[in-house]
Amino acid sequence: MNPNINSKDQPQEDDQYGVLLYYKYTQIPDLNDLFTFYDSNCNSLSLLGRVRLSPLGVNVTVGGKLCALKKHIAAVESNSLFEGTDFKLAACGRPSNDKVADECGFTSLSIRIVKELVTLSCNPLIKSPEISDAGKHLSAAEFHSVLQKAGKLDKESTEHNRELVLLDARNLYETRIGKFRTPNVETLDPGIRQYSDLPSWIDDNSDQLQGKSVLMYCTGGIRCEMASAYIRSKGAGFENVFQLYGGIQRYLEQFPDGGFFKGKNFVFDHRISVGSSDANILGACLLCSMSFDDYSSRLRCTYCRMLVLVCDSCQRKDSVYVCELCQNHHKGVGLTSSIENGRMSSLPSVETVSLDAKLSCQMPCRQATGSPRKLRILCLHGFRQNASSFKGRTASLAKKLKSIAELVFVDAPHELAFIYQPPSAVTESHHDHISPQGPPPPPPSEHCKKKFAWFVAPDFRENTESGNWEMGDSPFDPLQYQQQTEGFDESLAYIKTVFAQKGPFDGMLGFSQGAAMAAAVVFCPTNK
Numbered sequence: 001m002n003p004n005i006n007s008k009d010q011p012q013e014d015d016q017y018g019v020l021l022y023y024k025y026t027q028i029p030d031l032n033d034l035f036t037f038y039d040s041n042c043n044s045l046s047l048l049g050r051v052r053l054s055p056l057g058v059n060v061t062v063g064g065k066l067c068a069l070k071k072h073i074a075a076v077e078s079n080s081l082f083e084g085t086d087f088k089l090a091a092c093g094r095p096s097n098d099k100v101a102d103e104c105g106f107t108s109l110s111i112r113i114v115k116e117l118v119t120l121s122c123n124p125l126i127k128s129p130e131i132s133d134a135g136k137h138l139s140a141a142e143f144h145s146v147l148q149k150a151g152k153l154d155k156e157s158t159e160h161n162r163e164l165v166l167l168d169a170r171n172l173y174e175t176r177i178g179k180f181r182t183p184n185v186e187t188l189d190p191g192i193r194q195y196s197d198l199p200s201w202i203d204d205n206s207d208q209l210q211g212k213s214v215l216m217y218c219t220g221g222i223r224c225e226m227a228s229a230y231i232r233s234k235g236a237g238f239e240n241v242f243q244l245y246g247g248i249q250r251y252l253e254q255f256p257d258g259g260f261f262k263g264k265n266f267v268f269d270h271r272i273s274v275g276s277s278d279a280n281i282l283g284a285c286l287l288c289s290m291s292f293d294d295y296s297s298r299l300r301c302t303y304c305r306m307l308v309l310v311c312d313s314c315q316r317k318d319s320v321y322v323c324e325l326c327q328n329h330h331k332g333v334g335l336t337s338s339i340e341n342g343r344m345s346s347l348p349s350v351e352t353v354s355l356d357a358k359l360s361c362q363m364p365c366r367q368a369t370g371s372p373r374k375l376r377i378l379c380l381h382g383f384r385q386n387a388s389s390f391k392g393r394t395a396s397l398a399k400k401l402k403s404i405a406e407l408v409f410v411d412a413p414h415e416l417a418f419i420y421q422p423p424s425a426v427t428e429s430h431h432d433h434i435s436p437q438g439p440p441p442p443p444p445s446e447h448c449k450k451k452f453a454w455f456v457a458p459d460f461r462e463n464t465e466s467g468n469w470e471m472g473d474s475p476f477d478p479l480q481y482q483q484q485t486e487g488f489d490e491s492l493a494y495i496k497t498v499f500a501q502k503g504p505f506d507g508m509l510g511f512s513q514g515a516a517m518a519a520a521v522v523f524c525p526t527n528k
């Protein structure tokens with residue numbers, strides 16, 4: 001192996017190692033066909049990494065010998081489906097850290113057919129937007145010049161110069177070590193744990209985006225495709241969304257001194273991060289706040305498993321780290337006294353439930369020291385109810401437990417249609433809210449709350465026109481719960497998001513379907 005792998009005029013290029021990243025959104029006519037191509041091509045070239053194929057495109061991160069990667073590109077390019085694909089090929093060292101290589105998936109080749117290339121939201125209520133409606137692509141040079149012009153703008157020309165805002169579509173652990181910074185344009189950093197938290201951030205902060213020109217960026221571009229389409233789907237005032245084509249990666253190639261990008265670009269292969277020639281360190285140690293941006297020790301938050309930055313001199317064996325997001329969250333429930341700058345003063349007793357590490361590590365965590373905190377109980381409502389109706393039902397319980405427990409209510413992910421009983425059906429029905437006598441029940445007022453379910457019947461279709469009441473075409477079946485066998489996966493994924501966003505919780509309280517869901521969450525076998 002040649003140590004001078006970064007030199008361009010390498011005499012033995014055959015031995016050089018590299019990483020190749022590309023994605024392409026396009027209708028794939030025959031997924032199996034494409035799978036066969038990748039399987040034989042990547043294996044014959046000894047490439048390792050991840051290949052994701054979906055009906056709407058491909059996303060590829062592979063490593064191997066540079067010459068093999070070039071052969072792979074040539075083979076892919078010969079397929080007209082991939083016209084215009086932006087192949088990002090970089091020479092770099094071989095994976096030297098086994099742990100990192102393993103985490104990045106660079107110890108094997110994984111080719112999978114998936115539903116979506118990137119999952120915008122775990123919440124099934126949020127539908128993925130149409131990629132065809134994504135924000136306008138700006139090349140690295142165009143992106144740069146927009147930022148440069150914004151810097152020179154003065155108040156004379158307000159007419160054409162809508163206010164600009166930069167939006168970083170990446171996660172907190174990425175933006176910690178690098179982001180775009182320009183003197184005249186604000187950079188919005190959502191500070192999220194994962195991409196699927198981005199839609200809620202956009203929903204909650206839409207006033208910061210509406211009516212502005214939004215310049216989005218991410219690592220290589222793929223996350224902006226979906227997220228920019230999501231912003232544009234919000235309608236009036238959200239039309240002017242632009243995305244950095246090729247992401248920070250292409251930008252740094254174009255502007256080797258970093259341009260307006262400060263710090264390092266976090267990457268999902270064994271390189272960990274890629275910097276410009278500018279030696280700015282944006283990151284800081286979680287514990288001592290010293291400038292630090294090296295993720296190679298792969299330390300993670302004990303609660304949410306997000307990567308944390310802890311400098312070499314602050315690292316201790318068996319230490320428990322608490323990321324910024326978890327610290328902020330705990331502040332509300334009296335945990336602060338036991339968290340000192342990100343390190344727990346004592347190990348929490350983490351009971352594990354067999355769901356997955358991410359969820360289980362957020363389950364019960366009592367503090368041995370510090371002020372007693374309230375137990376947080378996640379409450380899951382029953383079929384055709386919602387968070388607020390369950391809150392109402394449990395109000396007296398909540399009052400009794402006020403000093404020791406905090407009840408947290410969420411809506412289930414499956415939104416039900418607004419159905420009411422036709423008069424003929426009423427007499428036979430077991431629905432005790434409707435009187436068998438008197439005039440047919442009028443459709444309830446438009447102000448009614450949406451109703452949800454954790455489990456649904458196999459023929460269930462998500463309610464698309466919310467707010468429209470329709471008459472049920474048959475009486476409610478008192479045994480309908482027996483048919484409600486579907487929807488578990490979505491509900492489980494959704495509960496994981498709830499744990500990530502609102503957790504940790506000390507327990508769950510469920511009613512009817514909610515009780516079944518709570519039991520299923522606790523007992524479901526590890527599904528990862």
Ligand SMILES: [Zn+2]
Nearest residue numbers: 285288311314
């Ligand atoms: Zn430190």
Ligand SMILES: [Zn+2]
Nearest residue numbers: 301304323326
């Ligand atoms: Zn955390």
